[in-house]
Amino acid sequence: MENIISLTINGIDVSVDRGTSILEAAKKINIRIPTLCYHEDLCVAGNCRVCVVEAEGYRTLIASCATPCEQGMKIKTNTPKVRNARRDLIALLVSEHNTQCTTCYRSTNCELQALASEYNIDNDIYMSILKPEHLRIDKSSWSIEKDDSKCVRCQRCVRTCSELQHVNAITVAHKGKDMKISTFMDLPMNEVVCVNCGQCVIHCPTGALTERRYYDDIWNAIGDEKKKVIINTAPSVRVAIGEMLGYGPGASVTGKMVSALKQIGFNMVLDTNYTADLTIIEEGNELLMRLKKALVNKEEVALPMITSCSPGWVKFIEHMYPDKLAHLSTCKSPQQMFGALSKTYLAEKMGIEPENIVSVAAMPCAAKKFEANRPEMKSSGYQDIDAGLTTREIGHMIKQAGVDFKELIDSDFDSLMGDSTGAAVIFGATGGVMEAALRTAYEIITGRDVPFEKLNITPVRGLEGIKEAGILIDNCLPEWNFLEGVELKVAVAHGLKNARIIMEQIEAGTSPYHFIEVMACPGGCIGGGGQPIPTNDDVRKKRIKAIYDEDAGKPIRKSHENPEIKKIYEEFLVDGPLGHMSHKLLHTHYTKRNRY
């Protein structure tokens, strides 16, 4: 059988591998075919038929996303027949849609709106059959809003939750005209196994699934004279927010972002990277402590230790592996460490009453909203983080404020809690926490730099689902002699599908690792559920590159060398990493939840 298929599309010759769809073949020669249910991250569903094309000799139109190329096919993508069919399909979708673009959060970033406008659906060809019972919006979750009246039933969300995340919190219920996207028994989103990752949101073509938005509260706080509104920005926000403000994917706009946030009225613009560095110190020490307990004291400790900075992942393990919570590091995420310190250390140093501080986090993440509202996250005596906003919400705020983003002059983060290292920036990409931890832990143990060129631990970088590395520890400092000759084995997983593989190993007792990094979202935070839409592998790679470029450009690239970190251990967390103060402010505990 021939493995190369030749065909023509709109008269242009193209050759592709067997199995390539007509849609992909067209893309190869820069012919765009409109799609709706198709997403490059997901398996093909072929249910919307918006991508139909004409093929010579075929009686009916064919769905280009779901049809593999065949030898000698003659495809036409834009004939009147094709255009009419598409227009009809889109008009039908609009007829059952709660078309409220003027007030819709996804307006100007909506695939249905773009199609309707491209196909000039300017009159009511079909009577509206919008169902009144769909007008109820589910706002039960801290993180996710579900509005069935804007759903086109493409099932991208269901495929995402199942294929990428292995959560299956949502499903396709009923059939035909009654078909809808539903949770188990149509329960509210906050009562099911949804982990709030927001991946369904960034894969939804319309405004049917969105993050719950809190920026109006923040505008009010900014307007309140008594309040000091401070914001910390996560590493992956700076390499993605540009996409909402006129830049292409992969633009690093840190300085402009800081300027914009100052201009719109935040009293202090600080860096989550600072507490990312702090996380490394605490988590690195926790790992070494666990190893020591296991190897020297022969105590029962949970190894491998697994990172805990991704709140979607934390809720996932709480639901799916409630008996394995001891494996999670007790460290809070950088967001929550920041919150706790902002209303204690920072308040004290700056002479601000903690009750007047509104602590906001700019995050690539939908699950951070849920995390901020976890009942235990009040270790400062107040709610540590008042609101976690997504990159998209921050982008909207900048637009709402009328800031001309591209013309801004760069500024630096404020201080305290604004200094950070290259090790913190890379938290934004899958593998980054591991790399940062190894840079510090290896140096604590041996007194030397990690044995990788320019500190770049390349085996843990990139988009492969599960990455592994082993580092042989030799010539230890005396205190760490028990690690002499040990090969420290680590793994990195991103996307909960891969997290499940890691956890099945642990359940089976076959996990060969000491330390594992897990991020809920494919690609890590740069691909988070709060990031600009679209996000796909091409975009992920560009954002990742921007992250590593930021790291390479930083004068300090190891967390333990951050001068502000040294300072906080001298002035505030005086009993050191894992000490009493850290325990109170920087560590947490987890909750067993139901899997079914």
Next chain:
Amino acid sequence: MPHTKELVEKLVDTYGRSRESMLPILQDIQRTEHYVSDDAMVEIAKQLDISTADVYGKATFYSFIDTVPRGKYVIRVCKTIVCEMHNKSGIIETLENLLKIKIGETTLNRKFSLLYTNCLGWCHMGPAMLINDEVFTDLTPERVREIIAIYKNKN
């Protein structure tokens, strides 16, 4: 619900734990319980190690699997166009009067439920309806009264 748990466990022993067993298990529960309760769905999810939403999605896809309690005798009247044109609405009206329930409802004694169904393939003898697995055709209000009288006397 110990009863539900045992029932599902028994069915899993018969049909196995693979995903494909889900449908026969659902069908058996429907047969014995007249509907699949949320407890039963949770138990199936546990036993097959799949999500509860997946079980719900599958159960709601099939018209002949119910996720709300139904009566012992489920009456399904064809609502498709041929029967519609042969006085389906008269049939419905008669049934609603006889049973004192509306379409979609179940009698208080849990004996009858009244539902619509799509074409039953008996268009040439419409209007048609099903009571559980039995088909009744060429319906008239009089015939419906006779049929229901018989069922009312059944256990």
